[in-house]
Amino acid sequence: MTSPVTSSSTISAKHRTLKRRRLAALAMLAACAGGAAAVAGCGDPNAVRVALQASPAAGRDVRRLDISGQIVGPPAGLHYKWFSVSGECDPQESTLPATSFRFAEGATRDRVSVEVWRDDRRVAQSEIDVRLDEQRARMMTQPGPDVRIEITQIPPYEPEGGDFTRAEIGGTVNGDVSPDYQVVIYARADAWYIQPNSHAFHAIRQGKTWGSWTHTGSSYAALLVRPGFDAYTRLDVLPQVGEYVLARSVVEGARR
Amino acid sequence: MRFVWFWTFWHWSREGFRAGSLLRGPLHGIAGHWDEWYRHEASPEDRRAVEDAGRSKAAQRAFVGWLARHWAREAEWRGSRPPARFVLGQLAHVAPFDRWPALEKYRASYGPAGVWAIVLAEGSAGESADVRRVEALVVPADADAAAPAVVAEGFEADDAALDAARRAALGMLGGTGLLAFLALWVAGGRRPYPRWLGALLALGWAAAAALAGWLLVGPDPGERLLPLVAALAALWAALVMTATGAAAAVVGGAWRLGARWRRRLEADQLRLRMSGGLRLIGGSAGVPFSLNALLAVYRANPAAASASWLWERFFRRMRAGAPGWAATGSVAADGRISPVVLESKLRACLRHEDISDVLTPWQRGARGRVIRQLADGLKETHGGRTAAALRVGGARLGFAAELPRLRGHRCRHLAQAMMSIGGLTSVPQVAVNVLALAVSAVMLAALPDLRGILRPPPAPAAVAPSSPSPYHLWVSLDTKHPEDFEVLLESRFWSNRRATVAAYGGDNASVRAELRLNRLDFQTVSDEEDGTVWIERRRRFLTRAFAPGERVGRYTLSYLTRLGHD
Numbered sequence: 001m002t003s004p005v006t007s008s009s010t011i012s013a014k015h016r017t018l019k020r021r022r023l024a025a026l027a028m029l030a031a032c033a034g035g036a037a038a039v040a041g042c043g044d045p046n047a048v049r050v051a052l053q054a055s056p057a058a059g060r061d062v063r064r065l066d067i068s069g070q071i072v073g074p075p076a077g078l079h080y081k082w083f084s085v086s087g088e089c090d091p092q093e094s095t096l097p098a099t100s101f102r103f104a105e106g107a108t109r110d111r112v113s114v115e116v117w118r119d120d121r122r123v124a125q126s127e128i129d130v131r132l133d134e135q136r137a138r139m140m141t142q143p144g145p146d147v148r149i150e151i152t153q154i155p156p157y158e159p160e161g162g163d164f165t166r167a168e169i170g171g172t173v174n175g176d177v178s179p180d181y182q183v184v185i186y187a188r189a190d191a192w193y194i195q196p197n198s199h200a201f202h203a204i205r206q207g208k209t210w211g212s213w214t215h216t217g218s219s220y221a222a223l224l225v226r227p228g229f230d231a232y233t234r235l236d237v238l239p240q241v242g243e244y245v246l247a248r249s250v251v252e253g254a255r256r
Numbered sequence: 257m258r259f260v261w262f263w264t265f266w267h268w269s270r271e272g273f274r275a276g277s278l279l280r281g282p283l284h285g286i287a288g289h290w291d292e293w294y295r296h297e298a299s300p301e302d303r304r305a306v307e308d309a310g311r312s313k314a315a316q317r318a319f320v321g322w323l324a325r326h327w328a329r330e331a332e333w334r335g336s337r338p339p340a341r342f343v344l345g346q347l348a349h350v351a352p353f354d355r356w357p358a359l360e361k362y363r364a365s366y367g368p369a370g371v372w373a374i375v376l377a378e379g380s381a382g383e384s385a386d387v388r389r390v391e392a393l394v395v396p397a398d399a400d401a402a403a404p405a406v407v408a409e410g411f412e413a414d415d416a417a418l419d420a421a422r423r424a425a426l427g428m429l430g431g432t433g434l435l436a437f438l439a440l441w442v443a444g445g446r447r448p449y450p451r452w453l454g455a456l457l458a459l460g461w462a463a464a465a466a467l468a469g470w471l472l473v474g475p476d477p478g479e480r481l482l483p484l485v486a487a488l489a490a491l492w493a494a495l496v497m498t499a500t501g502a503a504a505a506v507v508g509g510a511w512r513l514g515a516r517w518r519r520r521l522e523a524d525q526l527r528l529r530m531s532g533g534l535r536l537i538g539g540s541a542g543v544p545f546s547l548n549a550l551l552a553v554y555r556a557n558p559a560a561a562s563a564s565w566l567w568e569r570f571f572r573r574m575r576a577g578a579p580g581w582a583a584t585g586s587v588a589a590d591g592r593i594s595p596v597v598l599e600s601k602l603r604a605c606l607r608h609e610d611i612s613d614v615l616t617p618w619q620r621g622a623r624g625r626v627i628r629q630l631a632d633g634l635k636e637t638h639g640g641r642t643a644a645a646l647r648v649g650g651a652r653l654g655f656a657a658e659l660p661r662l663r664g665h666r667c668r669h670l671a672q673a674m675m676s677i678g679g680l681t682s683v684p685q686v687a688v689n690v691l692a693l694a695v696s697a698v699m700l701a702a703l704p705d706l707r708g709i710l711r712p713p714p715a716p717a718a719v720a721p722s723s724p725s726p727y728h729l730w731v732s733l734d735t736k737h738p739e740d741f742e743v744l745l746e747s748r749f750w751s752n753r754r755a756t757v758a759a760y761g762g763d764n765a766s767v768r769a770e771l772r773l774n775r776l777d778f779q780t781v782s783d784e785e786d787g788t789v790w791i792e793r794r795r796r797f798l799t800r801a802f803a804p805g806e807r808v809g810r811y812t813l814s815y816l817t818r819l820g821h822d
Contacts, residue, residue: 045712046808053815071810072717072791097810163727190775191784193726199821215727233726233817234773236749236784 048073050097050116052128056230057100062137065130067112069097078123081115101130108132135228139243147175149183149224149247157253158216161189169195170211171249173204173224181224181246183210184231187217192235199231221250259309259322261302265293266331283333284398284525287346294351306352316358320344336396336524339556341366366391366529368575370548371677372582372611373541374601375534382603387582387611388532390541392548394524394556409529413536421545422526423589424670428550430511430518433591437671438507441566444686445675448506448565458684460495461691464488468698471797481795481802485709492699499692509564516560517553517567526552540596542587543615546670547677551575570678581677582608583615591670595619602630606662615676618668627664698798704739705796712793713737715808720820721764731789731816732768733757742794742805743769747787747813748780787813 049072057064067089069080080097082089086104089112101112113127155167169185182201186192194200195214202212214220221238225231229244239245269282269289278289294306309319328340345366348359369389376386397403406418427433447454467488471477477484526549530541554561554571561568584601585593598621605611606627616622665676675681699706716735723730731743738757745753755769791809795802 045714047714049715049717051717053812053818055814068812068815070718070812070815072808073715074806074808075810076807098812163725189727195726197724198722198726198817232784234784236782 046074048075048078048116048118048124050114050124050126052112052114052126054101054112054128054130056133056136060140061102062133062140063103065101065103067099067101067114067128067130069114069116069126071097071116073124077118079117081117083113083115085111087112103130103132108134136243139226144242144246145176145178147173147177147181147224147247149173149222149249151220151222151249151251153211154251154254155187155214155216155220157218157255159189159218161187161193161215161217163215165216166213167216168211169214169220169222170209171222173208173210173247175247177204177208177224179204180227182227182229184223184225184229185212185214186221186223186235186238187214188219188221189215189217192221192238193217194231194233194235198233201225201231217253219250219252221248223248259305259319259327261298261305262319262323262327264302265290265298266327268293268297270333281333281398283338283343283396284403286343287350290347290353291350310352310356313358316356320358334396336520336556339393339395342393342395342527364531366393366527368578370551370578371544371574371615372579372608373530373544374582374584374604374614375530375532375536375541376600376604377532377534380600380604382600382607384604384608386601386604387608388530388534390544390548391529392545392552393527393529394521394549394552395527397523397525403525405525407525407527409527411530411532411534411536413541414539417536417539417542417586418528418545420539420589421542421587422521422549424542424546424587424591425526425549425553426518426521427589427591428514428546428670428674429521429553430515433670434511434514436591436669437674438510438566440671440675441680442503442507444682444689445566445680446569446682446685447502448569449502454684457495457498458688458691460491461688461695464491464495464695464699465691467491468695468702468797472800476802482709485706485797489699489706489710492695495692496696506564506566510566513560513564513567520556521549521553524556538596539586540584540601543585543593543667543670543673544583546587546591547574547583547615547673550674551578566680570674570680573679574677577613577677577679579610580612581615582611582613583673585615585617585667587670593617593667593669593673598622599626599630602627602662602664603634606631606634611662613663613665613676615665615667615673618666622664622666624664627662631662702798704737705798708737708740708793709795709797712806713740715793716741716767716791718789718791718809718811718816718819719766721766722817722819722821723770724764727773729753729771729773729789729813729816730764730766730768731755731757731771731791731811732766732819733791735767738767739796740794741769741808742792743771744790744792745771745787745813746790747776749776749782749784749786750774750779750813751776785812785814785817789813789816 051070053068053070054065057066080094082092082099084101086107087110088102089099091099103110108131110130111127112130114125115122116124149171151169151171153168153170155169158165181204183204184201185195187195193215196212202210204210223239223245224247226244226246238248238250241248266282269278269286272278273282278285280288282289309315323344324340328337331338341362344359344362347353348363353359369391371390372387373390374386375388376382380386406422408418424433428437449457467484471484528545528548551571551574561571582605584596586596587593595617598616598619602614605614667673667676713735716733719732719734721730721732729745733741735741738759741757743755743757751774753771755771757767757769759767789811790807792805793808794805
């Protein structure tokens with residue numbers, strides 16, 4: 001007959017063996033799971049996401065907006081269905097992530113949404129709240145204030161211009177100038193480039209002067225603008241005076 | 257029960273030792289104990305039975321067989337089985353066994369010899385008699401704490417030299433020596449696979465190398481890239497798992513058994529026997545002593561070797577080949593082998609007709625060219641003497657007989673000696689290992705690229721910052737794998753651009769592509785916002801970029817220009 005001591009020590013030895021086996025099995029499972037996770041990575045590599053952007057349409061129709069979708073994920077084989085609450089999208093179904101939206105009569109707000117489809121499966125959707133630019137609509141019907149802008153400190157004429165050049169530019173504003181007004185500077189190389197940095201606005205100083213450093217170019221332009229002006233970083237053609245642009249001055253660089 | 261008298265003697269001996277009436281243990285003192293028992297303690301019936309057992313040579317052989325097969329298995333002393341050869345060797349010198357012809361061979365030998373030692377007699381220039389038979393045996397140590405761990409029989413040697421040989425053998429069973437042995441085996445040792453599997457694995461590595469080579473320099477695989485890379489990764493993983501799994505199993509088994517044998521050798525007494533009554537000067541017999549000590553541990557329990565493929569193969573080859581192997585070299589406790597005087601010893605081996613292989617330290621004098629020159633020199637002497645002696649009546653007789661060819665094996669460490677004597681070194685396996693290492697290095701270096709193809713990272717989104725310079729377009733992406741993506745600008749106003757994505761530091765740190773904008777001389781539209789930016793996944797294999805990349809993102813130029821400023 002086995003003594004209780006022997007019996008309990010045998011049982012504990014069996015327990016230890018079982019524990020070791022379980023630990024080994026767990027370690028193997030963990031290793032397998034780790035390997036599987038490493039192989040699986042994190043997330044579907046072909047998942048599609050879309051973000052919408054609205055911008056004023058070219059021309060003078062303030063009720064029309066250009067809506068474009070920015071696609072994350074493989075865009076091949078995708079098509080897009082456009083929806084709004086009260087306005088109208090044209091086209092309503094497209095193979096490119098872009099449409100033209102028009103507000104409904106009397107509406108100043110809307111919500112544009114897009115569904116992204118691959119074959120017969122919806123793979124993503126997004127929406128954007130849009131507002132009618134009422135200020136712009138008002139500005140189109142009302143005459144602007146009597147203001148002028150002048151460039152008095154003209155940088156040199158350097159047609160190549162570009163990143164590695166630097167010069168000073170400055171000038172004055174005259175007329176019915178509000179303190180909210182700002183100056184946007186452009187220098188022309190192969191196109192007009194905003195100066196000195198992307199999205200740079202310059203305040204009007206006391207004495208109605210303004211100034212900044214700039215990269216050089218063949219010509220220079222200064223725009224006196226209202227708050228809310230969407231300053232393009234690069235331009236082919238400078239904007240005309242009207243709506244947000246109150247005054248404009250263009251000079252050729254100073255030749256030495 | 258047969259030979260009850262021997263059991264009677266054995267129990268009398270054990271109990272006498274336990275009671276303190278006998279000073280030596282029953283195993284080490286078996287000869288003296290037997291003499292005492294047979295003369296004074298044995299009953300007349302026992303004596304008659306002993307006389308009956310020795311009456312004829314056949315009856316003597318029956319007793320020897322019984323002692324080796326039955327008694328040695330059943331008797332136990334200090335937790336071990338008594339070695340039958342040792343018991344027979346001891347009994348063979350006392351009455352009445354000293355008159356038994358059947359025990360003749362046990363009087364001067366413990367049985368099969370191991371690796372021969374080359375010990376030059378004083379003034380010898382290398383004669384065949386200088387190649388000496390060495391026998392080793394492990395015997396459960398006596399209870400006497402002062403009992404030596406190594407006993408030299410038939411010769412004298414420095415205790416330090418014998419101890420170094422024993423410690424080297426211990427190290428080869430479980431210690432740095434065994435690590436060196438296992439490392440050598442892993443690097444280029446014969447594997448336990450059947451021949452067909454070995455060939456299949458070699459072919460597998462060659463196929464993996466060919467696939468990797470094709471991916472690096474072959475034609476663009478196009479749509480077949482994914483299956484090709486998947487096949488390569490699966491093949492490589494299978495080969496690595498097979499190789500490492502087999503190696504780990506062999507190494508683990510060898511380590512466990514080695515540790516068990518080491519404990520046995522530590523506990524037991526090692527007896528080395530070399531006839532001639534020599535007084536050894538220097539430790540140049542250290543290598544054969546160590547190797548024979550290992551063989552003795554194996555012979556004490558050969559069945560245990562089945563637990564380890566490596567030890568089993570080594571000892572099987574050593575046991576079979578030992579009569580043709582000689583060794584010389586001074587061995588340190590850590591297994592390193594030091595140079596010794598060689599020329600005369602090689603000459604002795606060349607003159608010994610049984611020696612085909614000799615283990616030497618790694619020294620100039622052991623090169624194959626030197627051995628050949630020595631052999632040629634001996635041949636000329638031998639041939640000249642023969643020709644002179646056999647010129648009969650003007651007629652010359654020709655002899656086709658040659659001195660036996662001797663292969664030298666130079667070793668820096670006892671582990672190398674074991675690799676040689678165990679026939680474990682495999683040139684094809686070395687070649688396969690080199691190929692496997694090269695392929696694995698390429699695969700490890702290409703792992704991120706393989707992952708990018710097999711499990712591409714998610715498509716990244718464009719994020720801030722955008723470029724502060726109006727002359728540049730920055731496409732910043734929220735990805736941790738910039739090397740897997742490229743950015744393309746397609747525009748009718750600006751020059752098309754393709755740019756790699758990289759991580760930038762500084763004030764505007766981000767993962768991004770930087771594109772220099774340049775207006776086309778002949779643009780087809782006057783819209784400076786015209787442009788589509790595509791994010792492309794790159795598929796690469798080390799230095800090779802495959803085409804075309806998969807497009808995984810589409811942005812407008814105006815969106816990216818305003819990103820972070822709206």
